[in-house]
Amino acid sequence: MNLCDRDTIRALLERHGFRFSKSLGQNFLTDPQIPADIAAASGADENCGVLEIGPGIGPLTAELARRAGKVVSVELDRTLLPVLAETMAPFPNVEIVQGDVLRLDLGALAVEKFRGLTPIVCANLPYNITSPALQKFVETSCFRSVTVLIQKEVAQRLSAPQGSPEGGAFSLFLQYHMETEALFEVPRDKFLPAPKVDSAVLRCVRRDRPAVEVSDEAFFFKVLRGAFLLRRKTLVNSLSAALPGRDKASIQAAIEACGLHSSVRGERLTLRDFAALAEALREKPGI
Ligand code: SAM
Secondary structure (H helix, E strand, O other): OOOOOHHHHHHHHHHOOOOOOOOOOOOEEOOOHHHHHHHHHHOOOOOEEEEEEOOOOOHHHHHHHHHOOEEEEEEOOHHHHHHHHHHOOOOOOEEEEEOOOOOOOHHHHHHHHOOOOEEEEEEEOOHHHHHHHHHHHHHOOOOOEEEEEEEHHHHHHHOOOOOOOOOOHHHHHHHHHEEEEEEEEEOHHHEEOOOOOOEEEEEEEEOOOOOOOOOOHHHHHHHHHHHOOOOOOOHHHHHHHHOOOOOHHHHHHHHHHOOOOOOOOHHHOOHHHHHHHHHHHHHOOOO
């Protein structure tokens, strides 16, 4: 069955009485080359256990199953379960788990399902859960890589060079743990129904150790997030708002001690700058 053929998709879904849900981000791929390219980009092979989110009717699941040792696909929409039972029947290494990826214990799932395999993530993500899902994949440290189809602008932001205005706190959080790269674009007309935006594949590979060394990770991220709290303001003003109880002069002194200009904005800083700034702020009294 060609799971990307529009007529096949419509007939299959009609037979199962399925209706597309906008709130579940249900935009299904209609070009077989795209799931094949995404699965290839994930690097999945027989040594990998792939966690897929939102299999839909299974076009990417099938491509992953052809390459990986095992595929576990988490689907929230119960009405897709009988569809997947039919379309995934030829793939004994695919297991469907009904649930909300944001509520599952993914570490425990990987231990239970991927014994002896290297866990990775690969998915055409529903747009509305992109950030919390990515955060969860990063925080579940067993996943060696994450390859996802997401909104194009988000993929560009998350792979933006450090210190460029396109980036942000979440881009830097991701890049602290992972090397990120935007691979290729997928135009909106390749989906059924067509979304309002174009998409792109983002590939993230976990670093052996974080991009910079910090002595207090919680404080480092407090400073990093604080720098973007008032995005249009200078770093000193944004940090003054984010770190109540700390006087502006000591923040200014710490910024200058790192060799940064006193009127710099948070978006101009690299992870290395933030690491130095967090250390300088820790050393000043009144933290
Ligand atoms: N993989 C299919 C494809 O590429 O054609 C469908 C991708 S579609 C963009 C997103 C899928 O994620 C839908 O099947 C939707 O039901 C499912 N989904 C939405 N929210 C979810 C969640 N919180 N947990 C698991 N699956 C979810």
